[in-house]
Amino acid sequence: MNGEMRIAVVVLAAGSGSRFGHSTNKVWLPLSGRRIISRSLANAVKSFPKSRNILVISPSDAILAKEVLRRESRHIKVETVMGGASRHESEYNALMHLAPSIQSGKINVVMIHDGARPLATSILFHDIAMAAHHHGGALPAIVVDPLEIDIQEPREIVRVQTPQAFRAKELLEAYTKAQVDGFVGTDTAACMEEYFPKVHTIAVTGEVTNVKITYPQDLVIAEHVLEKRGYKE
Amino acid sequence: MNEEVTAELHCSHCDHETIHTLVYAGRLLVSTTCQTCNSQVKHEAIDLRLHYLKDLEHRIATKPRRLWRRFWSAPFSIMISFPKKFMSQPKKIWSEIKAILGR
Structure with missing residues (x-):
């Protein structure tokens, strides 16, 4: 235990930008009456009444x-922060925005969530934050059925989701070092693993319904899940 | 009202991100069409109708609360826009029903 948890929640909505001109970034699409990003944001902050909330957007x-x-x-x-050309750069911009508060100790845990995952529940956010506060880092993972993928080696494969949370000072330091080295991680955990491999990162059981809106079918699935939940989360 | 939106989604046929046209009826997604290969994803017709009825019921049940919330956040603008929006509701619902039935 490391005293009181003071968390910053970062929701990434910068996406890949509008590579196709006038089309909408998928996080701004309507999903059962509200934008995908509004749902992601609402679920992300529900368990943390005193959190600092950062939304990273494309200019x-x-x-x-x-x-x-x-x-x-x-x-x-x-608070809105402008994102960069990649997910890694957007995370870096958010961390730079939070840097004074992290260095002064006003924030000791940073949780980063993909805005295109509107169905992650507030319970998952809470569990991830608590695990990161206690152990150093946490991410949600789902064990993949070996029949789903063609693997030769008999080892367990997991599918990693977001939110991912880490102790703030180490995370800030990892991204600062990555910036100097030109290292670009695929997700938050990849950057932490590169610079702080000894930080204990806990895998919390993820949620099957925590889909990332990628394919058109995902929107249909998400509508059904929301209907079953009574449009509550 | 039927609403058409274009967004970048991953097309299973093209196997990369392409622009899709999304058609909504009220709060529900009716179809998505890839603008590159024209492949379309739709709700099952019966499922969509049932889903629409449930959704309409939910919209009507929660309308007073939503209207009240909006009234307190921006009373002046809601008072100006309310009569026009109220009068356009039958047309809007009819247009949604046509989209659901005539797809």
């Missing part, structure tokens, strides 16, 4: 973000 979405936050997330205090 081209700034006006849309302001309108959506005003309309759908009015009750959440959100």
Whole structure:
């Protein structure tokens, strides 16, 4: 145990930008009456009444973000940060924004979540944050059925999801070093593993319904899951 | 009202991210079409109708609460826009039903 948890929640919504011009970044799509990002944000902060909440957006979405936050997330205090060309760069920008608070100890845990995962429940966010606070790091993982993938080696494979959380000082240091070295991780855990391999990262059981909206079918599945939940989370 | 939105999603046929056209009826997604290969993902017709009815019921049940919340956040703008929005509701619902039935 490391005293009181003071958490910052970072939700990534910068995506890959509009490579195709006028099309919408998928996190801003409607999903059962609310934008995907509004659902992700609401679930992410539900368990943390005192958290600092950061939404990382693409500069081209700034006006849309302001309108959506005003309309759908009015009750959440959100700071917006401009994202970069990659997920790693967006995470770096968010951490730089939080750096003074991390260095002064006002924030001791940072949780990073992919805005395109609107179905992760507040229980999962809570469990990940607590595990990171106690052990150093935590991420949700689902064991993959070996029949799903063609693997020769008889070893256990897991599918990693978000939210991922780590102790703030180590995370900030990892991303600062990565910036100097030009290292680009595929996710938050990859960067921590590169620079702090000894930080104990706990795998918390993920949620099968915590789908990342990638394919058109995912939107249909997400609508069904939300209907079953009574549109509550 | 039927709403068409374009967004980048991964197309299973093209096997990369392409622009898709998404058609919504009210809060429900009716179909998505890849603009590159025209492959389409739709709700099953019966399933969509049942889903739409349930959703409509939920929208009607929660409308007073949503309206109240919006009224307190921006009373002036809601008072101005309310009559027009109220009058357009039958047309909007009819348009959604047409999209659900005529797909």
